[in-house]
Amino acid sequence: MDTESVDWALKTTRAVRRRLDLGRPVDDQIILDCIDVAEQAPTGGNQSSRRWIVVRDPEIKQELARLYQEAGGLFFTEARDQLEGTGHPREPMMRSAAHLVEHLAEVPVIVIPVIVGRHDGSGAPGLFDSVIQSAWSFCVALRARGLGSTWTTAVLAKAPELKELLGIPDGVTEIAMLPVAWTKGTDFRPAPRSPAREITFFDGYGRICESGPGTALRMADGPGMVVEVDIAAHPDVVWAAITDINLPAQFSDEFNGADWDEGFDGPALGATFTGRNHLEALGHWEVTSFVDVLEPNGAFGWCTSDPDNPGARWRFEIQPLVGGGTRLLFRLFLGPGPSGLTMFIEQNPDKEHGMIVNRLQHHRVNMQRVVDGIRDHLQ
Numbered sequence: 118m119d120t121e122s123v124d125w126a127l128k129t130t131r132a133v134r135r136r137l138d139l140g141r142p143v144d145d146q147i148i149l150d151c152i153d154v155a156e157q158a159p160t161g162g163n164q165s166s167r168r169w170i171v172v173r174d175p176e177i178k179q180e181l182a183r184l185y186q187e188a189g190g191l192f193f194t195e196a197r198d199q200l201e202g203t204g205h206p207r208e209p210m211m212r213s214a215a216h217l218v219e220h221l222a223e224v225p226v227i228v229i230p231v232i233v234g235r236h237d238g239s240g241a242p243g244l245f246d247s248v249i250q251s252a253w254s255f256c257v258a259l260r261a262r263g264l265g266s267t268w269t270t271a272v273l274a275k276a277p278e279l280k281e282l283l284g285i286p287d288g289v290t291e292i293a294m295l296p297v298a299w300t301k302g303t304d305f306r307p308a309p310r311s312p313a314r315e316i317t318f319f320d321g322y323g324r325i326c327e328s329g330p331g332t333a334l335r336m337a338d339g340p341g342m343v344v345e346v347d348i349a350a351h352p353d354v355v356w357a358a359i360t361d362i363n364l365p366a367q368f369s370d371e372f373n374g375a376d377w378d379e380g381f382d383g384p385a386l387g388a389t390f391t392g393r394n395h396l397e398a399l400g401h402w403e404v405t406s407f408v409d410v411l412e413p414n415g416a417f418g419w420c421t422s423d424p425d426n427p428g429a430r431w432r433f434e435i436q437p438l439v440g441g442g443t444r445l446l447f448r449l450f451l452g453p454g455p456s457g458l459t460m461f462i463e464q465n466p467d468k469e470h471g472m473i474v475n476r477l478q479h480h481r482v483n484m485q486r487v488v489d490g491i492r493d494h495l496q
C-alpha cells in the first residue's frame with residue numbers, strides 16, 4: 118500500500134467551502150464510486166442500513182439552502198460580520214462558513230447520508246455508530262479524486278422540514294449534509310491539531326509519556342499525568358487564577374501554599390517561588406520552582422528544584438471553548454532529575470514501574486481536585 122498517499126488524503130481532507138468550484142458539473146458516477154468506497158466502512162452486525170440522498174435538482178437545493186440559512190446560517194453570517202478585520206482566530210473559519218451559507222444553492226451536488234433507524238439509546242448496533250465512519254470515508258474518497266466537501270450538521274436542527282422536503286421516512290435518521298464539488302486546486306494542507314503524545318493515554322486514562330512507551334514505565338521516558346475541566350468563565354479570568362500560584366494551592370492536599378521569591382513583579386519566565394508541601398510519608402518540605410512556560414492565555418508552567426535537571430515539570434494550559442468558556446488542563450511530567458520518588462526507586466529499582474504508577478495515581482487525584490477547585494471557585 119502507498120502509505121504516504123493514504124496518509125496524505127486522510128490528513129488533508131479539509132472542510133472546503135470557498136474553494137468549491139461552483140461552475141464545474143459533478144458526474145453522478147463519481148458520487149456513486151465514492152459511495153461504493155464508503156460502503157466498505159464497518160457496520161454494526163454487518164447489516165446494510167446506510168442510505169445516501171444525492172440532491173442535484175436546483176429547486177430542492179434552493180430549499181435546502183433556505184433551511185440551512187434558517188437553522189444555523191444566520192449564526193455564521195453574523196459571526197463573520199462581527200469578527201471581520203479583528204484578527205480573531207475564528208475569523209477565517211467564520212468567513213468560510215458564511216460563504217457556504219450564501220452559496221449552498223449553487224453547489225453542484227448535496228449529499229445527505231442517512232441511516233435506517235433511530236438513535237434511541239438502546240445500544241443496538243447500526244445507528245450513528247455505523248454511519249459516521251462511512252460518511253467520512255466518502256469525504257476522503259472525494260478528496261482522492263480532486264473533489265471536496267464540508268461536514269455540516271446545522272441543517273439537522275430542521276429535521277422535520279428536511280424529512281418533508283426529501284420524503285425521508287420517520288424511522289430514518291439524517292446524519293449530515295455534505296455539499297460536493299470539484300475543488301479549486303488540490304493543494305490542501307494538514308491543519309494544526311493536538312500532537313498524539315498530548316492526547317494519548319497509555320494503559321490508563323490521563324497517563325502520558327514523553328518518549329517510549331515500553332509496557333514498563335521508566336523515569337527516563339518522562340512519564341506523566343494530565344487532568345482537565347471545562348469552566349464557564351472567560352480565558353482571561355482562568356489565566357489570572359492559574360498564575361496566582363496560591364489559588365490553585367488552596368485546593369491541593371499536598372501543596373500547602375507558595376510564595377514568590379525576591380524581586381517578584383508578576384509571573385515571568387525564570388521567576389521563582391517556594392512551595393510548601395506536606396506528605397504523610399515525608400512530612401513537611403519545601404521546594405523551589407522556576408517558571409519555564411509563559412504563554413499569556415495559553416500556558417503557564419514551572420519546574421521544580423533545578424531548571425536544568427528538574428524533578429518534575431508542571432503545566433497549566435487553557436483553551437477557549439466554542440460557544441464560550443474555557444478548558445483548563447493540568448499536566449505533569451516526572452523527572453528527568455532527582456526527586457523524592459527517584460530516591461525510593463534507587464533503593465528498589467525493580468519496583469520502578471509500580472512506584473511511578475502509584476505516584477501518578479496519587480497526583481491524578483490531587484490534580485483533579487485542583488482543577489475542580491478552580492472551576493468551582495470561578496463559576
Ligand SMILES: Cc1cc2nc3c(=O)[nH]c(=O)nc-3n(C[C@H](O)[C@H](O)[C@H](O)COP(=O)(O)O)c2cc1C
Pocket residue numbers: 130131132133189210213214217267268269270271272308
Ligand atoms: C459535527 C460537525 C458539525 C459541523 N457542522 C458544520 C456546519 O454546520 N457548517 C459548517 O460550515 N461547518 C461545519 N463543520 C465543519 C467544521 O467547522 C470544520 O471541520 C472545522 O472548522 C475544522 O476545519 P477542517 O475540517 O478543515 O480542519 C462541522 C464539523 C463537524 C465535525
